[in-house]
Amino acid sequence: MTVFEELKRRGLIAQMTHEDKIKEALENEQVTFYIGFDATADSLHVGHFLQLVVMRHLQLAGHKPVALLGTGTTMVGDPTGRTDMRQMLTPEEINHNAECFKKQMSKFIDFSDDKALIVKNGDWLLNLNYIDFLRDVGRYFSVNQMLTAESVKNRLERGLSFLEFNYMLMQSYDFLHLYQTMGCTMELGGDDQWSNILKGIDLVRRVEGEEVYGMTFTLLTTKEGKKMGKTAKGALWLDENKCSPYDFFQYWRNVSDDDVINCLKLITFLPIEEIEAMESWEGSQLNKAKEILAFEVTKMVHGEEKATEALGAARALFTANSDDANMPTTQLADSDFNDGQIGLLDLMVKTKLCPSKGEARRLVQQGGVSVDDVKVTDPAKVLTAQDFEKGHVIIKKGKKVFHKACK
Template sequence: MARDRSGARIDMVKVMNAVLDELKWRGLMANSTDEAALAEHLDAGPVTFYVGFDPTAPSLHIGHLVQLLVARVLQRNGHRPLMLVGGSTGLIGDPKETGERVMNPKETVSGWVRSIQRQVSRFVDFAGENPARMVNNLDWTGELNTLDFLRDIGKHFPVNRMLARDVVRTRLEEGISYTEFSYVLLQSFDYQQLFRTYGCTLQFGGSDQWGNITAGVELLRRSDGAHVHALATPLLTKADGTKFGKTESGTVWLDPQLTSPYAFHQFFLNAEDAKVIDYLRVFSERPRAEIEDLARQTAEAPQLRAAQRALADDVTAMVHSPADRDAAVAAAAALFGRSELADLSAEVLSSVVQELKAPELAAAGELPSVVDVLERTGVVASRSAGRRAIAEGGAYVNNQRVTDPDARLREEDLLHGRYVVVRRGKRTVGAASVIRG
């Protein structure tokens, strides 16, 4: 019997009837094999489900976060998660429309498996009455006999259906290897093994995986006579239709070594007004009433960016920690003169400087001039523009106004002995890292 946070027993019928409604309201459900049958299946009792992550990089990104949050919703409502990290499928790679994947060394993929398992484990509960379980498909494919695989699995896959998949049709003209062409067999085999071993009857993933997911459903129908279920989450986009989760500097990762908590917080803080409520429903666990109130505030006073602040705070605290969220908020405040830069730790300040693409300035003797720093950081377009900004009272070093056009940096201006932040006006900010020769 599931219990809520107070320890009271939950009426599972009422809860399970609400699961799909919550997923749909939060924008976490794009497709399902049979929604009515899935709802009935969820009503019938706790369901074991799985979601898979291939280790094609050392970290998951915010697109994967959508799947992790679906797993949280399902587990919170009494269902049992199997969190699969693909030690074998990661060696192959799902086919991409843009061309053949580069195969990574086995040792590299093995290290990525461990890294991603650590990330995944933070989002579901491995204790309690419906604990999550971590699984690795290398456990059942590593010693797989090729002839048995072709006889027992391959015979259930009509080639004409495999050729009809969108990604395969796209790649046929320029060529696709048998390795990537056959990826769908491996992912389907995962569903069969998890069904047989753990009684798993629901798989979900991104909508770009829908062909692979439904192939697993069909395999189980053909091989075991089983009726199992699948659902897919939508691809999140920005208002212009482009993919959400990319910045000028690249992918937004969950690993703080690849995307700092400050940069992560800033990414969500810059969400568009037109999409921020959609993102809140997906990425925040706030109740419906709070999100609807934030939608009202955004409509009435978008300049206050209340929804963006709530989104950035919630996601950063969940993916990193409340302390990292607080540090990111403090860094942004200090950067724009609302608090002291000197109060930021070296680690936080370093991430801010990195996000600002700070140049390194060599200083063998005396420190560079303020005008030089303003120009080198891109805060002004030229030295003359830098002198003009100082003369007009709009130039700052570490939030202190500079009044002398000939001023140079001082030793005490180097935060943590290295960093300096410059600003023109209220919003144009840059930073530099000074290297002493």
Template sequence: MTQFKSDLLRLLSERGHIHQLTDGHGLDTLATTSIVTAYTGFDATASSLHIGNLASVMLLRRLQQAGHKPIALMGGGTTKIGDPSGKDETRKLLTTELINANITSIAQVFHRLLDFGADTNGGGPTDAIMVNNDDWLSELGYIDLLRSVGPHFTVNRMLAFDSVKTRLDREQPLTFLEFNYMILQAYDFRELALRHGCRLQLGGSDQWGNIVNGIELTRRMNAIELYGATTPLLTTADGAKMGKSVNGAVWLNEDSLPGYDFWQYWRNVDDRDVGRFLRLFTDLPIDEIARLEALAGSEINAAKVVLANEVTALVRGPDAALAAQSTAAAAFAGGGIGQDLPTADVGPDGIGVIDALITLGFAASRGEAKRLVAGGGARVDGAAISDENHVIVLTGGEARLSSGKKKHGILRRA
């Protein structure tokens, strides 16, 4: 592990956040002698970020923990274009009203994970601030932008970027609008440097080219030295890209994904991922993480519960973590029913097991539900259901329907 002098880079390094640095020595020196203002950008394409974005949010949290100033940049302007990085298809264009509503919703997570100060607008030297790049991008005249910024980019180099090259190699369409995204992101870095004294951009490894563009543009136009740092591309131990589950994206906001489902994602991670995720996504001391990741056999499940509790408490709040753990304990022990499980109302005539599995989201189709029943994976209050035509009639007020060992839901009398 590289030896750093600054608390910032030491913290990022020991937690596993560093993939690449544009000038590690220069940034290390800067971070030992001054408060570094740094930013990460987030486009508002949905009403919530997902756990694939969480690593970038944690970069800002680590920055502030090390005594520096974070900027959460909301991409109100760039969302109108769409970042082609890692995408095979052109994104649907969103209205300004929807983008602004998404930003308001996304902001909830940042106010849990960052300290914006007593007046919530970042007045202190290390208080976080949130800005929107639409504030300056919407004011740019397109011809003026091309005249001032365009000469610093060559089409040859832009075509060589992975975000562009991959799309073209796969013969997928890349609109001229998306092609401009890298120019606008570079301009963001320059604008934040001039407006807020921002010297560092943090982001995922897929943003490396965009970060370098911003550094070079600002050096050429304003002779200001900027820095970049990326975090590794997050994949699970089995090679899957982090941020997705079998049921879709794992959203950070409660109204996009129930607390129990969020908690369960972390509780069910691969044994090999426990230590890495504890370092990246929790504030637990390193020596405690070392103890937890050394657990073997069934004992590793205790470390997974700690991981689930810690991440849920950070992102959703301590009450959400407690409720999810209580629900899990009730669902798995003694046939109890937790109050945070997905629910479905059942009339007096009952509900077919196939319909129940689909209603609770345990199967996406009747065929999938039938295969689940045939394989012995459907249970009501612990009893296996082997007949796909079985009708579940509630004799009491509630019953628990399980899909396999890890998915549980409540059937409740209407």
């Protein structure tokens, strides 16, 4: 099976500009391709992870990835999928974020011996002359056509700044620059980037008279079409300081029955035949599939040792509700107690099990909270020194979320 067939069979490919030519190139040539990552945070998240998986599939097949860090485009901000303008970051913040991305990408992509490249588009975009750029690039863009792009059209009612309106030109220019300097002939990205990718392809054609290609891949969504990777604490980050390996593992262990097989196809490297054999699984077998998914993804992101620790912690909790050193833990300070006591609602907010006391109260009243394996239904419940006699209490939220609070 070729890499093209592998990507299609796993359901990773969403759209292509020239299917036959892309298939031919990926099966018979060494293709230099790129994916852009705007440096909007100091860590990659699970949405980026799917892109890294695609890059790795292609690299293993002998193709050359270029990871483009958007130190220039981040100065403008991609309006795609946004209801308002992105927060503007300083150049220092953007460059710091880009350096964090580089470290994380090196876990998945082999950058040794020129097998892959990392470049920053700020190196060429920030030095452009505005008038020259308008004459050399802007003249190829029709405002009428740009207004039909989803990333622009969806923002017109609420307002789209002229700053953001330029994003499409800058991303398109990236493709032209990488084609001219590195022989890059293919741009990849999430399916929400389709309009931007098409504009880059068109720019290369108009300026160089050459044909280049674009391919988007499936967004990581639930069966209902909702984007995955959002938790009660925010995005599912790849940095363990922002999301612990245990919490990362638990996210995938708790995906719905309807989504586990699709996730295995999209973001693991298990043989596709092995995953397809799981499609007939049901009941407790699906729990086994979820455990496999959680272990495989956590192993790629955090390493096998931490994946094994998270697996052991999860199994211990689900089989015996026992304590484990790898359970998410909050160390309480003396100031958190009032006369040696702390209210359960305060404790749930302190441990970030709930964002507010109001939500914690509703959860308790609905019977969704246990303390040391005893269900609590009274929101006025107060924990005393006696409850912390062993040094901690374990709070259980719902059926699958455990947290240790230590005194």
